[in-house]
Amino acid sequence: MALKARTGRPKPRPREGAGRDPSEGPGKPVPLSVLGITGSIGDSAVSLARCYPDRVRVVAMAAGRNVEKLKALVEEFRPEIVSVRGESERSRLLELLRESGRGSCPEISIGPGGLETVAAAGPEGTVVLSAVSGAAGLKPTWAALKAGRRVALANKESMVLAGDFIMPRMGRLVVPVDSEHSAVFQALGGTLDAKGAERLILTCSGGPFFGRGADELERVTSAEALAHPSWSMGPKITVDSATLLNKGLEVIEAHHLFQMPWDRIRVVVHPQSVIHSMVEHADGQVTAVMGPADMRAPISYALGFPERWPLLGGGGAKLPGYAPLAFDGALTFAEPDRRSFPCLRLAEEAGRSGGGAPAVLNAAGEVAVQAFLRGEIGFMGIPRLMGECLHRLGAAKLLRLEDALEEDLRARSLALQLLNGMRGRA
Numbered sequence: 240m241a242l243k244a245r246t247g248r249p250k251p252r253p254r255e256g257a258g259r260d261p262s263e264g265p266g267k268p269v270p271l272s273v274l275g276i277t278g279s280i281g282d283s284a285v286s287l288a289r290c291y292p293d294r295v296r297v298v299a300m301a302a303g304r305n306v307e308k309l310k311a312l313v314e315e316f317r318p319e320i321v322s323v324r325g326e327s328e329r330s331r332l333l334e335l336l337r338e339s340g341r342g343s344c345p346e347i348s349i350g351p352g353g354l355e356t357v358a359a360a361g362p363e364g365t366v367v368l369s370a371v372s373g374a375a376g377l378k379p380t381w382a383a384l385k386a387g388r389r390v391a392l393a394n395k396e397s398m399v400l401a402g403d404f405i406m407p408r409m410g411r412l413v414v415p416v417d418s419e420h421s422a423v424f425q426a427l428g429g430t431l432d433a434k435g436a437e438r439l440i441l442t443c444s445g446g447p448f449f450g451r452g453a454d455e456l457e458r459v460t461s462a463e464a465l466a467h468p469s470w471s472m473g474p475k476i477t478v479d480s481a482t483l484l485n486k487g488l489e490v491i492e493a494h495h496l497f498q499m500p501w502d503r504i505r506v507v508v509h510p511q512s513v514i515h516s517m518v519e520h521a522d523g524q525v526t527a528v529m530g531p532a533d534m535r536a537p538i539s540y541a542l543g544f545p546e547r548w549p550l551l552g553g554g555g556a557k558l559p560g561y562a563p564l565a566f567d568g569a570l571t572f573a574e575p576d577r578r579s580f581p582c583l584r585l586a587e588e589a590g591r592s593g594g595g596a597p598a599v600l601n602a603a604g605e606v607a608v609q610a611f612l613r614g615e616i617g618f619m620g621i622p623r624l625m626g627e628c629l630h631r632l633g634a635a636k637l638l639r640l641e642d643a644l645e646e647d648l649r650a651r652s653l654a655l656q657l658l659n660g661m662r663g664r665a
């Protein structure tokens with residue numbers, strides 16, 4: 240296996256939207272809008288913004304309900320505009336900001352419309368980090384793209400629901416943030432163009448239950464599912480990593496981002512999470528991208544592309560808690576077990592079916608994971624609920640972005656109805 244050389248390769252051409260060419264030397268910090276700033280990806284972005292004020296300046300931010308955390312971030316970064324989930328969150332934020340009396344108050348918008356306003360806000364050249372969790376991230380991602388923003392895309396659901404719609408129209412503005420897709424993007428030389436590649440190989444940690452059988456998985460708890468062995472993430476994606484749904488969603492994301500046929504995307508379990516993904520080239524040689532299991536690496540890469548930020552300290556600030564790879568153990572690979580982890584198979588099937596099936600898969604998954612976290616269904620209830628929704632709703636034809644969102648609503652409503660029947664059988 241050939242590791243990706245960091246030097247001696249043709250310089251990738253800057254993509255549209257924003258970002259600076261390293262040969263131009265240090266410039267002004269890039270304006271950044273963070274959608275989902277109070278979440279796990281938001282934390283990573285904030286850590287980068289604190290350490291690299293010369294590279295990035297937070298000018299807009301969107302949160303949901305965590306108003307206390309947002310208030311502190313507003314006071315720290317003084318954005319021009321923010322958004323929160325609803326009227327009560329706006330009132331609370333205003334109250335908190337008035338109480339502390341530290342500086343002026345930003346414009347505060349609310350609800351899905353508010354998210355879209357923040358996504359399109361900011362000066363020319365603003366980069367948008369799309370990191371709201373779930374299908375709620377789709378419309379703001381689209382709003383940012385329509386405004387001509389470069390989108391650093393963490394919200395994989397945007398691609399799962401509407402990759403067919405987004406990529407032909409706005410794909411040139413998207414830079415992946417998901418570590419697997421960032422690794423593929425890097426292994427391709429800083430491009431989404433995978434025409435020369437034979438296969439994309441997405442690595443998967445296997446999650447906390449790697450090696451367990453379906454019977455055993457019936458009895459695992461939400462606390463065990465939330466204890467991911469290598470990544471620290473939000474609750475939804477952490478449970479999805481345990482069921483392997485996350486990997487299934489990533490297969491669909493990779494299909495759209497890199498326009499790669501389904502049978503040329505392979506998943507391998509790699510428990511050490513050192514290799515973040517690979518590209519197998521036409522001659523059988525493989526480029527792997529390795530790095531710390533720290534989302535600040537792919538986020539900084541997406542924000543700075545085509546430049547790499549000096550996260551390790553060479554020629555710049557050292558990012559707190561960011562450690563280089565230790566190279567101190569074996570790297571192993573295994574086939575995923577699709578029988579014990581049916582979410583992966585369901586996602587691959589939904590992706591191949593196309594149309595509304597991925598939206599159904601995702602919506603049913605969101606409902607099922609919340610129910611699992613509330614203790615209403617067991618771990619294997621998650622794929623059962625998703626499978627039933629897919630079976631009943633099939634793959635409706637989608638013509639518009641709104642059709643995907645309608646499918647999402649239809650599936651949510653069916654999933655909630657089915658859930659009522661499953662409650663008590665947890």
Ligand SMILES: NC(=O)c1ccc[n+]([C@@H]2O[C@H](COP(=O)([O-])OP(=O)(O)OC[C@H]3O[C@@H](n4cnc5c(N)ncnc54)[C@H](OP(=O)(O)O)[C@@H]3O)[C@@H](O)[C@H]2O)c1
Pocket residue numbers: 274275276277278279280281301302303304305306323324354369370371372373375376393394395396416417418470471472473474475476534
């Ligand atoms: N975490 C990772 O390492 C990672 C890696 C790769 C990709 N991703 C993807 O990145 C996205 C975010 O993941 P995460 O782990 O950061 O999730 P998270 O920790 O749960 O954070 C979600 C963020 O979205 C906000 N939010 C959720 N629903 C909202 C709504 N309806 N309106 C406005 N804001 C809303 C939350 O606001 P409040 O908390 O204020 O309510 C929070 O800021 C997901 O699509 C995930 O798949 C995450």
